[in-house]
Amino acid sequence: MTTIDTQNSEPVSTPQHVAIIMDGNGRWAQLRGKGRVAGHREGVKSVRACVTRARELGVKALTLFAFSSENWLRPEEEVKVLMELFMFVLSREVKRLHKNNIKFEVIGDKSRFSSKLQNMINDAEQLTRNNDAMVLSIAANYGGRWDIAQATKKIAQLALEGKINVDDIDEQMLNNYINLSHLPELDLLIRTGGDYRISNFLLWQSAYTEFYFTDQLWPEFQSDAFNQAVATFSNRERRFGKTGEQVKGIK
Ligand code: IPE
Ligand code: IPE
Ligand code: MG
Secondary structure, three states: OOEEEOOOOOEEEOOOEEEEEOOOHHHHHHHOOOOHHHHHHHHHHHHHHHHHHHHHHOOOEEEEEEEEOOHHHOOHHHHHHHHHHHHHHHHHHHHHHHHOOEEEEEEOOHHHOOHHHHHHHHHHHHHOOOOOOEEEEEEEEEOHHHHHHHHHHHHHHHHHOOOOOHHHOOHHHHHHHOOOOOOOOOOEEEEOOOOOOOOOOOOOOOOOOEEEEOOOOHHHOOHHHHHHHHHHHHOOOOOOOOOHHHHHOOO
16 A cells, blocks of 8 residues: 545555445436436546546556446436447547556446447557556446356356366455456445445455445545545554454554
8 A cells, every 4th residue: 555645634545446336416417407417427527537536646446337237227318328428438538548547447248338339448448458557447237246147157167168176166266257356456435426335336346345425426526525535444444354453463
């Protein structure tokens, strides 16, 4: 962990890997008498702000939940606008990510997206593949249960082909096939929008993650709010099953 200065100039430890459930766009718009999609559009500014801030703070990986496997259940028009917005943002922002040495990745089942969107994602991943300042992963058509199931399927295939024994299967092996396992452990999971649930996000990866919930709606969550979440994280004591004394090095 590195040391950084936050707004209150206390030295704090930076989380290596932060994930965000970017929730509350629809309510943000409705509170202003606008349609839900206006909130999604406004939310793009928060994405930009958090990516920039995370990079400045030295976060190594930022994972954003943009569209869950359950979000297909929303009204067709909203899903359509979300897909268009995804393409619009990709076309506008990828160059900037590349300039800032950020590696872009999408996790989730991409096969359900239009071929145009799949191509745009592939191009962005290819362009930025050697960047190493930070990894920005966008979870799209992602579900934590899907992630565990797809890893299981790959391992079952290896067993069927006789490449591994069933007894070789352990947490480490499963982990290798789960998304994001090439990145640092997930340190901090932020959820905006005032709800206290994980909504099928990073189920496997969040085993020892610190959770940070805020009532702020996603379009309101800007740079300062990100700082605040990181500052809160730095004051948490992570025990990983041990006692507080052990962690402090007293016993
Ligand atoms: C999160 O905001 C964005 C997506 C799920 C795509 P919501 O659209 O869920 O906003 P609320 O929760 O209805 O306010
Ligand atoms: C979670 O938000 C998914 C994303 C932010 C992309 P939802 O708005 O879909 O979650 P629920 O339905 O309130 O649990
Ligand atoms: Mg929501």
